Amino acid sequence: MKQMHSQAPSLRVALIGHSFMGTIHAQAWQSAPRFFELGLKPEVAVVCGRNDDAASVFATKFDIPQVENDWRKVVADPSVDVVDICTPGHLHSPIALAALAAGKHVLCEKPLSNSLGEAEEMTAAAEAAQERGIQSMVGYSYRRTxxxxxxxxxxxxxxxxxxxxxxxxxxxxxxxxxxxxxxxxxxxxxxxxxxxxxxxxxxxxxxxxxxxxxxxxxxxxxxxxxxxxxxxxxxxxxxxxxxxxxxxxxxxxxxxxxxxxxxxxxxxxxxxxxxxxxxxxxxxxxxxxxxxxxxxxxxxxxxxxxxxxxxxxxxxxxxxxxxxxxxxxxxxxxxxxxxxGYEHTFVHEIADFVRNIAAGTQPSPSFRDGLxxxxxxxxxxxxxxxxxxxxxxxxxx
Ligand SMILES: NC(=O)c1ccc[n+]([C@@H]2O[C@H](COP(=O)([O-])OP(=O)(O)OC[C@H]3O[C@@H](n4cnc5c(N)ncnc54)[C@H](O)[C@@H]3O)[C@@H](O)[C@H]2O)c1
Structure with a gap:
């Protein structure tokens, strides 16, 4: 097994959605730096859901310090480096576009969007952001089996x-x-x-x-x-x-x-x-x-x-x-x-995503692959x- 690396700079992650994918992503964000050399130390700093009580229970379980119920506020928060979108598909496009505009790296669950038009707009925004060193990736997790x-x-x-x-x-x-x-x-x-x-x-x-x-x-x-x-x-x-x-x-x-x-x-x-x-x-x-x-x-x-x-x-x-x-x-x-098991594919996904952020390279699958x-x-x-x-x-x- 590889050694752990505590001095890496931190990467503050906002998790939007905390049910099926939110849970498996939260676990993966915590496991990835324990098992893989990443160059950065991710920490889930904020969890966002519609229901404060449910989000608070989740935050306690995963030791997440901040709970929010408005994704717009989370995306605008200057202390957030990464927005991880684990919501139903109709929210992928608005959250990803706002996060990219705010200079956040974006991990967006699959499918990229609910329509071709949204996917085209998201891809254009991701490619413009990439030129400013902002990375984005779609969560086709089975690739990491x-x-x-x-x-x-x-x-x-x-x-x-x-x-x-x-x-x-x-x-x-x-x-x-x-x-x-x-x-x-x-x-x-x-x-x-x-x-x-x-x-x-x-x-x-x-x-x-x-x-x-x-x-x-x-x-x-x-x-x-x-x-x-x-x-x-x-x-x-x-x-x-x-x-x-x-x-x-x-x-x-x-x-x-x-x-x-x-x-x-x-x-x-x-x-x-x-x-x-x-x-x-x-x-x-x-x-x-x-x-x-x-x-x-x-x-x-x-x-x-x-x-x-x-x-x-x-x-x-x-x-x-x-x-x-x-x-x-x-x-x-x-x-x-x-x-x-199933959860390991997400640990690999997060590890690859963070390594690309650390290296300043385009992670795969890109939004264009999602398109x-x-x-x-x-x-x-x-x-x-x-x-x-x-x-x-x-x-x-
Ligand atoms: N990679 C995979 O294999 C895989 C597997 C399952 C789901 N997914 C994808 O992940 C996404 C989420 O699916 P899921 O199964 O986790 O759904 P889910 O219903 O289990 O969870 C959805 C979450 O989104 C939150 N949410 C909904 N509206 C919100 C809002 N306005 N603001 C903040 N949070 C909001 C809900 O509170 C909930 O926590 C979907 O796009 C789905 O296609 C991917």
């Missing part, structure tokens, strides 16, 4: 060769119950889209990130299986209780689409919250001329690799347990075989509305 970071290395080293197929699904089942309440994720004005933007966005990001290909066009179908649900009485993270009134679900419950890439591969995608029995099955398989890769987040420490260059008699898929110190991020953690994903999401929605018409993403990167 060691097995997927290792998969990217294998692809970029040419081990998979020319890529023919990308096959990606992200499957959950937490709203199969028709009486599950109408949480913000099921409302277009808050979430932008449904399974598509919430979980489909992750596999679009991974498909492009792992292969270096970009999606140039799609043909898509989306469906809302349950059209009305009880309004929310109370909610916390992904759980909620129902009231007696009902309202309309205004986003997709599932999205399926096919795609072409700029380097000539065919890709298939599926994002669903109705895949009964699948809890967080983010799965991706890549088939190339020299071999294949396969990954399932429900076994996140494993990467399956097939080498197609040897004898056919011994060319099956092999399981790599991605826990050796030679694997990405793993030299900071436990002895080989003592696996990591590229929004173009795909927008094309999927347009194609689905036109009932699976082929729709270009207007790829221009």
């Amino acid at each position: 060691p097995a997927l970071a290792h998969a990217r290395q294998l692809v970029s080293e040419g081990k998979i060769g020319r890529i023919f197929h990308i096959r990606a699904v992200y499957l959950q089942d937490w709203i199969v119950d028709e009486e599950f309440p109408l949480v913000w994720r099921l409302q277009r004005e808050h979430a932008g889209s449904g399974a598509l933007g919430d979980i489909g966005a992750h596999v679009v990001d991974l498909a492009q990130y792992l292969t270096g290909h970009h999606i140039t066009g799609v043909s898509a179908l989306t469906e809302t299986f349950v059209k009305t649900r009880p309004l929310v009485a109370s909610s916390d993270g992904l759980s909620a209780t129902a009231s007696d009134e009902r309202g309309s679900v205004t986003v997709d419950d599932a999205a399926v689409f096919i795609a072409r890439t700029d380097k000539g591969a065919l890709a298939t995608f599926e994002a669903s919250r109705f895949a009964t029995g699948r809890k967080n099955a983010l799965r991706i398989e890549i088939n190339g001329a020299r071999g294949s890769l396969a990954f399932d987040f429900e076994s996140m420490n494993e990467l399956w690799v097939q080498d197609n260059t040897g004898s056919r008699a011994s060319s099956g898929f092999s399981r790599i347990l991605v826990t050796e110190p030679e694997h990405p991020y793993m030299d900071a953690w436990w002895p080989a075989g003592h696996g990591l 590229a994903i929004q173009r795909v999401l927008a094309a999927v929605e347009a194609s689905a509305q036109a009932n699976a018409v082929w729709t270009a993403t207007n790829y221009e990167f």
Whole structure:
């Protein structure tokens, strides 16, 4: 394990939102400097939420000195260096634009925004701020799963060769119950889209990130299986209780689409919250001329690799347990075989973000990378509305 570093200058972080992502980010901000050499010492100095009592309970739990209920005040605070946006999607754009204008580094949860127009504006603001030494990054956290970071290395080293197929699904089942309440994720004005933007966005990001290909066009179908649900009485993270009134679900419950890439591969995608029995099955398989890769987040420490260059008699898929110190991020953690969990991907995300701030370099994924994903999401929605018409993403990167 690496040594700790107490003399690094501090980096004061404001966390906006303190539920599911707020909690995992708070933990990551605290863990990252304990396990990684960062060059700066981050501390969450402020937490902001809508409800003072809930935010105060959170602040006590994570030893955060200041609680606020107005994000505008937090973003304007001259003592804040970083704004970490862990709110629903409709607030990403206003908070990020205000924070960048105020000279704060910004970590914004995915998807970057609820619309293409917002994403374009955010990207322009981030790139202007970058010229003043202000960094920004989107929270596509699964990139920091060691097995997927290792998969990217294998692809970029040419081990998979020319890529023919990308096959990606992200499957959950937490709203199969028709009486599950109408949480913000099921409302277009808050979430932008449904399974598509919430979980489909992750596999679009991974498909492009792992292969270096970009999606140039799609043909898509989306469906809302349950059209009305009880309004929310109370909610916390992904759980909620129902009231007696009902309202309309205004986003997709599932999205399926096919795609072409700029380097000539065919890709298939599926994002669903109705895949009964699948809890967080983010799965991706890549088939190339020299071999294949396969990954399932429900076994996140494993990467399956097939080498197609040897004898056919011994060319099956092999399981790599991605826990050796030679694997990405793993030299900071436990002895080989003592696996990591979901929360570690966020520790890696924060560590990479802070190292880039310390070095004055652009972290990845940038807002422009986030915009590229929004173009795909927008094309999927347009194609689905036109009932699976082929729709270009207007790829221009
Ligand atoms: N990287 C990932 O894998 C991942 C996983 C889950 C969610 N997300 C993303 O993270 C974001 C938040 O999702 P979540 O699951 O944490 O949601 P959540 O409902 O659990 O939490 C949302 C938080 O935002 C706060 N909030 C809402 N309006 C606010 C306001 N006006 N001012 C201040 N705070 C406000 C709420 O109080 C709450 O604390 C979303 O963009 C989501 O897509 C990313």
